[in-house]
Amino acid sequence: MLKIKNLYASVDGQEILKGINLEIKPGEVHAIMGPNGSGKSTLANVLAGKQEYEVTAGEVTFLGENLLDKAPETRAKDGLFLSFQYPVEIPGVPMANFIKTAVNEHRVHRGEKELTAGQFLKLMREKMELVEMKTKLTNRSVNEGFSGGEKKKNEIFQMAMLEPKLAILDETDSGLDIDALRTVANGVNALKSPETSSIVITHYQRLLDYIVPDFVHILYHGKIVKTAGKELALELEEKGYDWIKSEKGN
């Protein structure tokens, strides 16, 4: 699915990622944890193709193709989805129109016909139920006036609509109360299949109670310093990150 080899990236001339290696196979869930500033969000943004992040070395293949050569919208249409840590507001653009445009761009990319209004509405209702999203939200402008929880649900709703092959959840749990967390996690789990994979970026073990990872990686100073099974998350929860810091030196 995704192969990252020796990836280096910088922003504003400052090197953030310093040689990441990671392989994700279909059906796998990988959690990436690590202290603030370790490069978790940078990794997510580099994979999604955000402009101000400059890849200085390394390679990434997604579904066997070079990912880094592709425009962000092509990566998205190939099946890479990023659930944003801070979803962006777009005033005046109704959520329903936005996601309809996105869905149809994906369909055209796959050589399928655009959805009719009826088909689209049916699909939208179905997917909204999945994340218990209120109907009125799709009539509102994209993320405008949404609460923190609604914004995160909206990200998972979009993920459900676009059915990505690889979903990157960037701190999807931040700012969520326990009920919203459960809803969001249930949504993510419902979309899980042997053909799809996900990368769950989080600070806390809490989310991983619901979305159970196959692997947990610890990112520290731009490198993956430890990889283990889901028990690693529990260990982190107990001991914090200090032991990693002292083990790796500062």
Add this chain to the structure above:
Amino acid sequence: MERKVEMEEQNKLLNDVTQADYKYGFVTDIETDIIEKGLNEDIIRLISKKKGEPEFMLNFRLAAFKKWEKMEMPDWAYLKIPPIDLQSISYYAAPKKQPKYESLDEVDPELLDTFNKLGIPVEEQKHLAGVAVDVVMDSVSVKTTFKETLAEKGIIFCSFSEAVKEHPELVKKYLGKAVPVSDNYFAALNSAVFSDGSFCYIPKGVRCPMELSTYFRINAANTGQFERTLIVADDDSYVSYLEGCTAPMRDENQLHAAVVEIITMDRAEVKYSTVQNWYPGNKEGVGGIYNFVTKRGVCRGVSSKISWTQVETGSAITWKYPSCILLGDNSVGEFNSVALTNNFQQADTGSKMIHIGKNTKSTIISKGISAGRSDNSYRGLVKVMPGAKNSRNFSQCDSLLLNDTCGAHTFPYIDVRNKSSIVEHEATTSKIGEDQIFYCNQRGIDTETAIGMIVNGYAKEVLNKLPMEFAVEAQKLLQLSLEGSVG
């Protein structure tokens, strides 16, 4: 350093996206009858004679010309206006063949082809429910439809020349009452030389059953276009009037100085919507229309209402301030505007709301969008007279910048002369968010579509005020005006 390079790349991308060629650049080859270039009293007499006008019209023109001769071109706008040689313009052009058409089959096929290129097929317009079209090709009306349906209700909707001949008493009564001949340099010029335009009269108690629309088009080279529109809504009447225009691509600049006057009587309402898409000049700022327009409505009757809605995407220079004089007690004025400038376009546009009657209300919503190296200014005046007790105004002026090379400016003037009135003004300036574009990209939407979407979302409040079919056209236009070649 890398950051700087990225920024430059981002700007370059935005520039590419915002540099689309003008899509409606073509010339229709129809024979035209053009009089010699130049402007003097003899020319004005000749225009009036060619049009077979009654004496009051000639006198109106001559009075305007005398005023105009003593006036100077205004220089207060935030515009760089190249010198315009008014003596090198021909002030009258009319299609030579002027048969009376019974059906569209008889219309010059080239003209129909023009409409097809514009995406406004006249043959389909017949079927378009509720839209009557008075097409102005150059200066003389070529085709008027739906006239009979309107006539049954007593509504007069015809070319201005026709109105002068068939309804001289109405024209005489209302012409120049909203925009006096001496109002400003361009209005005086228009009053002296105007060629044609539209006239509309809605009788007492009549709600016009359809949207009235006129498509304007400049065609003959070197011909100034001086349109004149007069709309009168009698007591308890209502009309929605649409004006939209595109012009063929040209290298030399063309002057356009139109005047639109609206008068509403007791409890009458006029909605005037414009989509303006004159040729804006090329990417280097060569060519394009100079658009100096005077639009003013007088809410003469109590509880009457005039609303101006405009989507301005064209012209090299736009100088335009649709205004309302709120004379009748409880009368209402509205101005809703989206003005988009790209490349080297310049726009200085806004509104004037003059409160004279008691309890009068006005709203100004202005959305400026600047791209390329353009300059986009809002200029507005809210004036509340001592007698306009308990009047209210709300103004909101927003500017959206698409890059670092364009400009947005706001010049609001407020003059309140009584203590019971409330005037509010809000203004914002923002740059299109790279984060917004990336968010769209991440959902599979390319940058070009994303910008179109974001801009349309920004302008939505105003677009929503347009009649349905016009709103769709306007949305496409905003997107087209920003479209370009993204790799």
